[in-house]
Amino acid sequence: MEMKTVLTWHEEMHMSASTDVARVEMDAKPDHGGQGKGQSPKELVLSGLAGCTGMDVIAILKKMRALPATLKIEVEADQTTEHPRVFSRIHLRYIATGADREKLEKAVNLSQNQYCGVSAMLAKTAEITHEIIVD
Amino acid sequence: MEMKTVLTWHEEMHMSASTDVARVEMDAKPDHGGQGKGQSPKELVLSGLAGCTGMDVIAILKKMRALPATLKIEVEADQTTEHPRVFSRIHLRYIATGADREKLEKAVNLSQNQYCGVSAMLAKTAEITHEIIVD
Numbered sequence: 194m195e196m197k198t199v200l201t202w203h204e205e206m207h208m209s210a211s212t213d214v215a216r217v218e219m220d221a222k223p224d225h226g227g228q229g230k231g232q233s234p235k236e237l238v239l240s241g242l243a244g245c246t247g248m249d250v251i252a253i254l255k256k257m258r259a260l261p262a263t264l265k266i267e268v269e270a271d272q273t274t275e276h277p278r279v280f281s282r283i284h285l286r287y288i289a290t291g292a293d294r295e296k297l298e299k300a301v302n303l304s305q306n307q308y309c310g311v312s313a314m315l316a317k318t319a320e321i322t323h324e325i326i327v328d
Numbered sequence: 329m330e331m332k333t334v335l336t337w338h339e340e341m342h343m344s345a346s347t348d349v350a351r352v353e354m355d356a357k358p359d360h361g362g363q364g365k366g367q368s369p370k371e372l373v374l375s376g377l378a379g380c381t382g383m384d385v386i387a388i389l390k391k392m393r394a395l396p397a398t399l400k401i402e403v404e405a406d407q408t409t410e411h412p413r414v415f416s417r418i419h420l421r422y423i424a425t426g427a428d429r430e431k432l433e434k435a436v437n438l439s440q441n442q443y444c445g446v447s448a449m450l451a452k453t454a455e456i457t458h459e460i461i462v463d
Contacts, residue, residue, distance in 0.1 A: 198374045199403070208383070210374075210379060214367060217352055217375050231352075234376040234377070236331060236376075240352050241371075244369030247343050248369065267332065272445065276443050277442060308412055310408075312412070313453075315449060318449050
């Protein structure tokens with residue numbers, strides 16, 4: 194198949210997952226017996242969502258010759274209380290400096306509505322909303 | 329909300345996402361202009377899936393007093409060709425040594441059918457299959 198990762202269990206809830214390019218550490222949340230050795234698996238999924246839409250936005254703005262000076266994306270999520278616990282609500286806050294607001298809005302909408310596969314997958318269970326802040 | 333991560337764009341397609349506990353690096357795949365500085369966002373989601381089910385399995389086997397000597401999980405995925413590109417097929421290969429096969433099967437089934445929220449989310453678009461190998 195076209196994508197592969199290999200998880201290795203180390204000790205307690207510390208695990209790592211390696212692709213051909215890079216390794217990432219994971220651990221349970223500290224209040225679930227974790228030792229703080231990495232993000233939790235669900236945090237990693239949320240980080241992947243941020244990276245997916247972030248790369249879309251940067252790639253689109255680059256083509257528009259409108260790269261911002263800086264870009265941050267804050268992502269917050271709530272989960273269902275019943276098992277399996279899935280994301281029920283996700284809010285994305287795109288925060289840019291040195292940006293053309295109109296072009297940034299266009300890029301974010303293209304990512305959220307057409308390109309970002311992680312958003313498309315998580316939108317099957319979560320209501321995803323976003324806001325854009327240009328300083 | 330109950331979970332939060334903050335993405336920061338560094339340069340080109342290199343980005344990182346930080347929670348209160350840990351930071352993870354991301355980069356585009358080398359054939360998409362990446363510099364190998366981290367897993368791609370979708371690889372990170374796949375790694376999160378592996379960690380989610382891996383932690384379920386270890387937690388369940390611990391309660392059964394049947395922890396294996398080692399556990400690895402290989403995860404492979406295919407994506408759709410149309411945008412937004414979502415996972416269409418995911419195969420999980422649980423590979424354990426020093427394990428009670430019957431209890432491991434029970435733990436994997438509990439994770440895949442009841443507990444793993446990442447599996448439940450990705451199963452909305454992908455057919456997820458698994459196999460278990462005990463050495």
